[in-house]
Structure formats: C-alpha cells, structure tokens
Amino acid sequence: MSIQEIAGGINSPKGFQAAGVLAGIKPGRTKPDMALVASRVPCAAAGVFTRNLVKAAPVLWDTECIEQGGTAQAVVINTGIANACTGSKGYADTVEMAALTAKELGIRREQVLVLSTGVIGKPLPMESIRRGIQELGRSLSRDPEAAHTAAEGILTTDTHAKEIALEFTIQGKPIRIAGMCKGSGMIHPNMGTMLGIITTDMMITRELMQESLKELTEETFNMVSVDGDTSTNDSLLLLANGQAENTLVSKRDSDFECFYEALKTVMTFLAKSIAADGEGATRLLEATVLRAGTKEDAKRLAKSIITSNLTKAAVFGTDANWGRILCAMGYSGAFFRPEQVEIRISSEKGSLVLVENGTATDYDEELATAILSPDKVTITADVQEGTETATAWGCDLTYEYVKINADYRS
Template identity: 45%
Template sequence: MENINKIGICAPKGFYANGLHCGIRKNKSKKDLSLIYSDVMCTAASCYTQNKVKGAPIYVTKEHLEDHKAQAIIINSGNANTCNDNGIEIANQMCELSATALKLKPEDIIVASTGVIGEKLDITPIQNHIGELVQGLNDNNSLAACEGIMTTDTIAKQFDTAFEIDGHTCHIGAIAKGSGMIHPNMATMLAFVTSDVAISEDMLIEVLHEVCNDTFNMVTIDGDTSTNDMLSILCNGKAGNPEIREKNENYAIFKNALFKICKDLSKAIAKDGEGATKLLTCAVVHAKSDKDAKAIAKSVIASSLVKSAMFGCDANWGRILCAIGYSDAQYDETTIDVSFESNAGSIAVCKNSQGLQVDEEKALEILKADEIIIHVDMNNGEESAESWGCDLTYDYVKINGEYRT
C-alpha cells in the first residue's frame, strides 16, 4: 500500500530516499551520505555556483545532465571534493558505485558534495556503505536524506506541496542544506527538488532558472559564494498530467508551486545562518526595474553594518540608505521611505530619505523579534523584490574560526 503520509522529497509519487553515517565525518552521530532515487527515469535540470573555482561534482553532474535525464542523486557531506587532483575520479566513482547498486547507468546519476575544501575525499567509506544506503531506500526517508547533507546547519530543511493540473494531483518535495558561506549567485547550499509532474526538458530548464533567480539567488548570509552550490530537480511524470510543453496556465501553476517550495527553503537557509538569531527580509517596492529592485534588496541584506544593527536591535536606518547608495541600481535618492516590521508591530523611520522622529522603545521592541522585515519604498517605479538573510553575531566568527577543528 502506498504511504499517504510521505513528506519532503518522498512526497511525489515514485521517489525514495535514505541517509546514513558512512565514516567521512568523524562524528558517528552525524549522517554523511544520502541518496535520492526515482523508480523511473526523470527529466532533470540543475543550476550551479557562479564561483570560478568549482567542486569536482559540478563538472561530473554537468556532463551527466547533457541529455537532461537522471534517475538518482548521490550526495556526501563532510568533504567538498574540491581542489583535489583526483576529484573528478572520485565523483565518477561515486556515480559508478551508485549505478551498480541501483542497476542504472553512471551517467544517469547526479553527484554532489559539501564540506571542507581542499581535503581529499576517500572513496572507501562510500564504497563500504553504498549497499546499505540503497537497501535502506524508503518512501518515508526524506528526513534521513536531509540530515545526510547537513554541515553547520542546526535544523533540517525539507518542504513539500500538492497542487492540481488538469484534474491530476501533483506534488513537489525538496530538501536543502545551507547555513554559511552564502551569497547571491547561489551559496554554499545544496538543494534537491523532486516532482511527479510531467514537463518537457526545455520548460523544466527555463522554470528552474526563473525560480532560482527569485529565490536562492536572493539569499545572502556572509558575502561568500561557495564552490559546490547546486540546485537540482527531478521530474518523473508519474502524476499523469499532460506534459507541460509551453508557457501556458499549467506552466504557471507548476512555477507557482516550485516558487513556494524554493522560497520556503531560501528563508529556512537564511534563518539558520551561522550564529544567527534573526531572519531578515528586505522587501523593496516601487523600484524602476526588476533588476534595480533585486540589486537594492540584496545590497541591504548583504550589508555587515545593517546585519550588525539588527543583531543589536538598533533602528539605524542610515545604514540601510548607505547600502542602497552603493548598490548597482538606478533610483532617485531623495524619495526613499524605510520602515521596520515584526510580530511586535511596525515603525516608520525614514520618509523621502530624511529621518523621522522615532519612538526608540517601540523600535527596540520590534527589533527584538526573531523575524524582521525591512521595508524599502523607492517611490520611483512599479517593480518589487525580496531578499533574505540574517543578523551578524559573535557566534558567526566562532563557528567559522573553528570550522576545520
């Protein structure tokens, strides 16, 4: 009987997952190897880091997805398999081991790694546990797979949603990891999405990039773009909907569902930033263009001074205007309004780029919350955008100062 309580990456029909500790990480209580598998071939697409230094799995996955087909994803944590002379060989071996155990072709496997850069990855632990990993595949194991890709994450990040296309119930599920070394143009993040929707490869590639630009590429934790970032999606068509082959109503339904999942993951990554105590959202409205709105939102969220002020519950709106001022955007610098909002209320602090009389006690109460929205009204157009990040705390330095130890 089909498990009707499936969640995360196992929510769509025909998907199975597992995660376990194989020995890459020293801590035996930490899972470090995960597998996602579809029982039929999938249409597949990926987005990758824009860092010029890339992990070996990126190159192997790009090669394997030249035909836009895949049936499984193998991921390890604890080692990024980056900047190693045998990195490509190890990434290929991970695919070969998975393919043999699953009775697939190596080129139908997506491979990803995350962890310390510049340390060689020993294939032995993976080789010794791949059979156990495959044997434990289950349609209720999304959490185990999610735990297997975590590094400095403090919470597992998994979501799913259901929606209708032409009378067919469809699903999207996803897991992600990401907590630090995160900046627009992906992050040190891995995200894996599954769906039972039937969609052509051209439409899948297009929708994935469109959604990625408005979600994962709008997250920043610390200004560092990583080497191994990857967002991959597998669609196996088992929902039975008519294949989406053009940008029609069904495309829009699928895109909206995918956007919801990716936005949820993006916000979860931002809130779980290394050492973070607060999720920050910068919501920009009335900008001249979409490009300008995004540039302004990202500039504010990326500002170390803004992030520090939010940690200290300081309604320092001048830092926000400063961050807008050095963004690569076109605007009228005399028409900017700024306000802060949380579950404790809202307060306007700037009107037409000039300071307002502020009730500091009320501002303090609003900024004590663990989720804060920085509203920026440019009063200069019709476009809007959101970016997500977190505050900058003492613990961020401690976590990253001791990362390898």
C-alpha cells in the same frame, strides 16, 4: 489553483525513494552524512550551478550529465568534504560515487548525479564513501522518516533539516512536488549557494523545467545572503519522473502555471530557510524594495541591505540604525534619490517608519528595538522611482558566526 502543503519530504512524489546514513566521513559526527534520492524510472533533469570559477568535481560531473543526457534517475550526496580543489583525483572520486550508486540501483552511471559539501581541498575518504553507498542502496524507502534522514544527511553547520512537500491538481490528477536543501555558511546571491534537490512526479518537458528553475532561482536562492561568500559547490537539481501520469506539459499553459507556482513556493521556502538558519543567526532578515526604477535596481538594493555587515550587526543588536541601511543602498550601484526614500521596519511586534524623504522621523527608539526583536524582521525601502519590487533574505551577524568560522575545520 490550490496548492496544499502535505506532510513528508523528498520522497513524497510518486516513484521516489530516499535514504540517509552515517558513513563516518568526518570523525565525531552523529547525524547522517550521506543521502540518496532515487526514482524507479528515469527522470527529466534540470539544474543550476555555482558561477564560481572554482567548481567542485561533482559540479563538473552533474553539468555534463544534465547538458548531455538531460535525464537522471538518482542523486547521491555526501557532506563533510566538498571534493573541491581536489584535481583529477577528486573528479575520479565523483565518477566512482556515481558508478557505485548506479551499480546498487542497476542503472548507468550517467544517470546518477552527485553532490558534495563541506571542507574544500581535502580528499574524500573513499573507503567510508563506498560503505556508505552500499548502505544507502539497502536503506532506500518511501517512508517519510527516510526522507527526513536524507535531509539530515546533507547538512553541514545547519541546525536543522530543511524540507517541504506540496500537492496540487492538474487534469484531475494529483501532482506532488517536494524539496530539501542545505546551506548555512558561504551563502551569497550568485546561484543558490547551497545544495538543493527538488523532485516531482509531474510529466513536463525538460526545457520548461530548466527555464523555470533558472527564472525562479533569480528571485529565490539568488536573493539570499548569509555572508557574501559564493561557494564552489552550489547546486540545485530538479527531477521529474512523470509518475503522476498527467498529459505531458510542454508549453506555458495553465497547467504549467500551477507547476510554476508550486515550484516557486518550494524554492521560496527553501531559500528563506537557509537565510533563517544562517550560521550563528538569531533572526531572519527580509528586505523588500518598493517602486524601484528597474527590476535590476530593486534586486541590487534589496541584496545590498541584507549583505551589509554593519546592518546585519545592528539587527543582531536590535539597533534601528537606519543610516546603515540607507548607506548600503547608496553603495549598491543602483539608482535612487536618497531624499525621497522611506524606510520602514516591521515584525509581529508592529511597524514603524524610520525615514521619510531621506531623513529620520521622530520615531520611538524603544518601539524600534521591540520591533527588531522577534525571529523575523522586515525592512521595507520605498524609493519612489518606478514600479519594480524585489525581496531578499538574510540574517543577522553574530558572535556565533565568527566562532563557527574561526575554527570550522577543526
């Protein structure tokens, strides 16, 4: 199977359009703050959502739509205000967003999914939102620039848009799949902790879509942490409109495998983009655990490393403080024998074993600092207990993270 990355964004798959506009939800913003993704025909829809007990209004609405109908034709998104902890008024606002978007597109409101992100607890400025939705309806386009504007219209503290488009072939027909997401703070493994939308023109059953999304979330978005905080709004949506006109894929055959691999590529790219663009981050931190006794242990260990504030601060300081790595593994709750652990750091500057059999090697501190300096750094911990492997993605902890979050609302 061959999967090609192609230019373009969320509207690359056949039959999808996108738009982004500046509705003025928060004063002072100059980038777009609303986005719309729409298909010309109804799509099979799947979704995974935050496990936080406190769920934003759009999460409640989308869950209902996907569980009851299983189809959707559009997604409308606003940034700036999360519409979380806003009570029945907040829910009514979400329904109104769906209804207004539906009116623009001439479809039923249950076919419109809604995503919101931003400050918790404030009411949406519905006047701006209403104008924004009208403008979004008028701006929908197949143009790649429109996709990029949409990808910008969902960002909060992210420093850049996150989008990807792929193409592969099944049954002699080209299939496209594309994704965009936002997420920079309040990012921690427990669902994706972000907003993400994936579109495809493949024809595939809703059941396979939902299964794939759930399985792959576990090893992509749920393996990312910026700060250990799981948000109230995390949502990842997958829409498939069938416009590639392949024969319906309804079981786990080789066609499905192509789709699964492409979906995994999209989700891994988006998840890593979120980690690399973590609030205030100067580098992407990747932790891979080798030879754990169970898959669960491998994941726990990898996540514990990238979540440790002390490890993250040490990476910011390019300090090969492997004691903190081993310490974070030790309190993860996973089983391993400290005395047989090997820890290695690597990057484009080289690779270095810091720990063998649980104690320090006689490594060169200067080389270690050099290896920790590039934009992307990998920590590999080999625990020699079994055969399971896992990778998690995070970022360093910086002054800038504190600055961003000490006065985010102002």
